[in-house]
Amino acid sequence: xxxxxxxxxxxxxxxxxxxxxxxxxxxxxxxxxxxxxxxxxxxxxxxxxxxxxxxxxxxxxxxxxxxxxxxxxxxxxxxxxxxxxxxxxxxxxxxxxxxxxxxxxxxxxxxxxxxxxxxxxxxxxxxxxxxxxxxxxxxxxxxxxxxxxxxxxxxxxxxxxxxxxxxxxxxxxxxxxxxxxxxxxxxxxxxxxxxxxxxxxxxxxxxxxxxxxxxxxxxxxxxxxxxxxxxxxxxxxxxxxxxxxxxxxxxxxxxxxxxxxxxxxxxxxxxxxxxxxxxxxxxxxxxxxxxxxxxxxxxxxxxxxxxxxxxxxxxxxxxxxxxxxxxxxxxxxxxxxxxxxxxxxxxxxxxxxxxxxxxxxxxxxxxxxxxxxxxxxxxxxxxxxxxxxxxxxxxxxxxxxxxxxxxxxxxxxxxxxxxxxxxxxxxxxxxxxxxxxxxxxxxxxxxxxxxxxxxxxxxxxxxxxxxxxxxxxx
Amino acid sequence: xxxxxxxxxxxxxxxxxxxxxxxxxxxxxxxxxxxxxxxxxxxxxxxxxxxxxxxxxxxxxxxxxxxxxxxxxxxxxxxxxxxxxxxxxxxxxxxxxxxxxxxxxxxxxxxxxxxxxxxxxxxxxxxxxxxxxxxxxxxxxxxxxxxxxxxxxxxxxxxxxxxxxxxxxxxxxxxxxxxxxxxxxxxxxxxxxxxxxxxxxxxxxxxxxxxxxxxxxxxxxxxxxxxxxxxxxxxxxxxxxxxxxxxxx
Numbered sequence: 158x159x160x161x162x163x164x165x166x167x168x169x170x171x172x173x174x175x176x177x178x179x180x181x182x183x184x185x186x187x188x189x190x191x192x193x194x195x196x197x198x199x200x201x202x203x204x205x206x207x208x209x210x211x212x213x214x215x216x217x218x219x220x221x222x223x224x225x226x227x228x229x230x231x232x233x234x235x236x237x238x239x240x241x242x243x244x245x246x247x248x249x250x251x252x253x254x255x256x257x258x259x260x261x262x263x264x265x266x267x268x269x270x271x272x273x274x275x276x277x278x279x280x281x282x283x284x285x286x287x288x289x290x291x292x293x294x295x296x297x298x299x300x301x302x303x304x305x306x307x308x309x310x311x312x313x314x315x316x317x318x319x320x321x322x323x324x325x326x327x328x329x330x331x332x333x334x335x336x337x338x339x340x341x342x343x344x345x346x347x348x349x350x351x352x353x354x355x356x357x358x359x360x361x362x363x364x365x366x367x368x369x370x371x372x373x374x375x376x377x378x379x380x381x382x383x384x385x386x387x388x389x390x391x392x393x394x395x396x397x398x399x400x401x402x403x404x405x406x407x408x409x410x411x412x413x414x415x416x417x418x419x420x421x422x423x424x425x426x427x428x429x430x431x432x433x434x435x436x437x438x439x440x441x442x443x444x445x446x447x448x449x450x451x452x453x454x455x456x457x458x459x460x461x462x463x464x465x466x467x468x469x470x471x472x473x474x475x476x477x478x479x480x481x482x483x484x485x486x487x488x489x490x491x492x493x494x495x496x497x498x499x500x501x502x503x504x505x506x507x508x509x510x511x512x513x514x515x516x517x518x519x520x521x522x523x524x525x526x527x528x529x530x531x532x533x534x535x536x537x538x539x540x541x542x543x544x545x546x547x548x549x550x551x552x553x554x555x556x557x558x559x560x561x562x563x564x565x566x567x568x569x570x571x572x573x574x575x576x577x578x579x580x581x582x583x584x585x586x587x588x589x590x591x592x593x594x595x596x597x598x599x600x601x602x603x604x605x606x607x608x609x610x611x612x613x614x615x616x617x618x619x620x621x622x623x624x625x626x627x628x629x630x631x
Numbered sequence: 632x633x634x635x636x637x638x639x640x641x642x643x644x645x646x647x648x649x650x651x652x653x654x655x656x657x658x659x660x661x662x663x664x665x666x667x668x669x670x671x672x673x674x675x676x677x678x679x680x681x682x683x684x685x686x687x688x689x690x691x692x693x694x695x696x697x698x699x700x701x702x703x704x705x706x707x708x709x710x711x712x713x714x715x716x717x718x719x720x721x722x723x724x725x726x727x728x729x730x731x732x733x734x735x736x737x738x739x740x741x742x743x744x745x746x747x748x749x750x751x752x753x754x755x756x757x758x759x760x761x762x763x764x765x766x767x768x769x770x771x772x773x774x775x776x777x778x779x780x781x782x783x784x785x786x787x788x789x790x791x792x793x794x795x796x797x798x799x800x801x802x803x804x805x806x807x808x809x810x811x812x813x814x815x816x817x818x819x820x821x822x823x824x825x826x827x828x829x830x831x832x833x834x835x836x837x838x839x840x841x842x843x844x845x846x847x848x849x850x851x852x853x854x855x856x857x858x859x860x861x862x863x864x865x866x867x868x869x870x871x872x873x874x875x876x877x878x879x880x
Binding site: 477490 | 712749793
């Protein structure tokens with residue numbers, strides 16, 4: 158047995174070496190012209206060919222070594238893991254549902270205390286460095302983490318959860334979701350500027366406006382599916398953006414709308430004056446309170462989205478959405494009005510986009526069409542797909558990784574020491590985004606959490622558990 | 632027997648009158664008239680591409696009949712939207728079953744009961760499980776992971792959850808083992824006997840279908856060429872030669 162094992166090991170290395178050589182050759186062929194040569198302009202404006210053999214060698218070496226490591230270590234260990242898994246008795250499986258529930262409970266608790274955890278950690282670090290306990294310095298330092306990480310990620314979580322209703326549940330591929338985000342943002346910006354209405358009044362109104370636009374989009378695309386639907390929704394997103402740019406009388410075009418009123422906490426404004434939040438609670442003046450308030454606001458809005466999604470999934474309309482995704486003709490012949498079903502999906506999804514939009518306007522204090530480009534739609538959709546369509550937890554994880562990752566890239570100052578001073582890591586975020594997507598799609602084609610959780614579960618003694626039945630045994 | 636067109640009987644639960652259906656410019660049905668009385672099992676047999684499934688979908692308005700009309704319980708349903716037709720308690724188990732693959736057996740059955748908002752779900756689901764006990768064992772399993780026979784049972788069960796007055800079955804025997812076909816046919820017979828459910832059965836498996844049904848129609852190239860009682864059709868030499876001899880499934 159041991160003999161076989163060791164000889165098997167040798168052949169694995171030999172095979173890996175062979176594959177590595179091949180990978181090197183392929184990499185050489187691919188990058189020979191692209192990386193090996195570069196045309197530069199010299200002082201006389203002539204093109205000169207620069208040979209970059211060293212860089213090419215690095216590329217080839219990375220490909221070869223990477224392939225070797227993959228073939229020699231990663232693949233066999235994964236095979237072994239698979240083998241062990243198939244051998245292990247089913248009883249050893251942890252109850253995944255309860256595990257999932259525990260994880261989501263923990264995550265939720267963490268979200269609620271996140272700002273205070275950040276403040277505490279920063280204060281502790283300060284204490285460790287200077288030896289002085291200053292709670293206030295933690296409060297000041299937390300601004301970046303609460304705003305750039307917390308709020309930013311939660312906005313995308315909410316947008317992705319909203320889009321999930323349209324794409325994940327109803328299966329309608331929407332590439333123009335950012336349009337509803339824009340409708341929400343501009344509704345708040347314009348109505349508060351012209352009529353001085355408060356955030357709390359305009360938040361639901363923005364949602365209603367966006368939902369109306371969802372229905373406006375829904376009507377012409379009722380008969381479309383898949384790629385055709387995607388094209389039309391993409392166009393819709395662009396139309397909204399172009400209208401915002403060109404309708405300068407109302408929207409001020411690319412100039413944008415600035416000085417948008419901030420949200421208030423039950424009428425208490427977050428201003429430095431004597432009537433402001435800080436003064437009322439006897440706290441030192443700081444912009445952090447507003448950010449923390451915004452954090453809880455978006456957390457509440459995102460959780461509202463999740464709660465509504467979970468509730469709807471258990472209701473007839475949610476089941477109809479999912480059935481519509483699976484088979485439209487079967488749906489219709491079961492007496493489901495596919496027109497209203499689709500329109501409610503569009504409207505509900507759009508409504509949450511509108512909520513997020515008005516929040517965005519209140520947070521930035523400034524909106525311009527630049528914030529609502531197609532790339533935003535693409536990122537939101539990518540988050541939904543990566544997280545696993547229909548899975549709230551998966552989508553939240555995907556948003557945290559994607560948006561948090563982008564923000565982290567800004568923090569990686571030390572990379573400048575390696576790659577030179579003009580290296581800006583966040584410029585590479587799309588490259589990393591793409592890589593991450595490829596990796597996830599290879600590793601888990603249905604997203605992080607690809608399994609659809611049944612909306613109804615019969616807790617009854619079954620004759621055979623579905624775990625133990627093989628497929629296709631009739 | 633000899634007449635090629637049966638006149639629509641007054642009081643028939645379903646009557647299809649001189650219906651013509653087109654796919655683009657191609658005529659799939661050229662003046663088809665069939666009817667089903669309340670409490671009957673009627674079968675429509677014919678070869679591949681004869682237009683059997685087209686007739687079935689035409690009853691549901693997908694595609695719509697260009698000429699002629701479809702009358703259900705005295706109401707002209709030719710121009711009615713599909714979901715409105717379903718609301719009149721016409722249920723179908725469509726060709727290719729069309730169950731919802733990523734949804735569980737239970738959710739599939741719930742979808743079938745959406746007309747009444749699950750009001751009679753508990754009561755009806757018990758009946759379906761009595762009929763197909765296998766489905767009960769698979770209750771939390773995804774539809775797509777069921778075997779072919781189980782999927783067929785699920786498709787019929789889902790249709791029954793709608794409390795139909797008329798059940799349309801499109802080739803329930805397609806691709807199934809003979810034993811399962813027998814089981815499903817027995818279940819249909821049982822349903823018809825115990826509840827008086829009217830069944831319109833489209834089949835390629837002519838022998839089994841005619842043995843089950845009270846009456847039958849034979850369809851060739853979009854036209855009903857023969858009709859009559861099942862007994863007569865089974866004895867008819869033309870039918871025997873075309874659909875029964877040599878292929879007694």
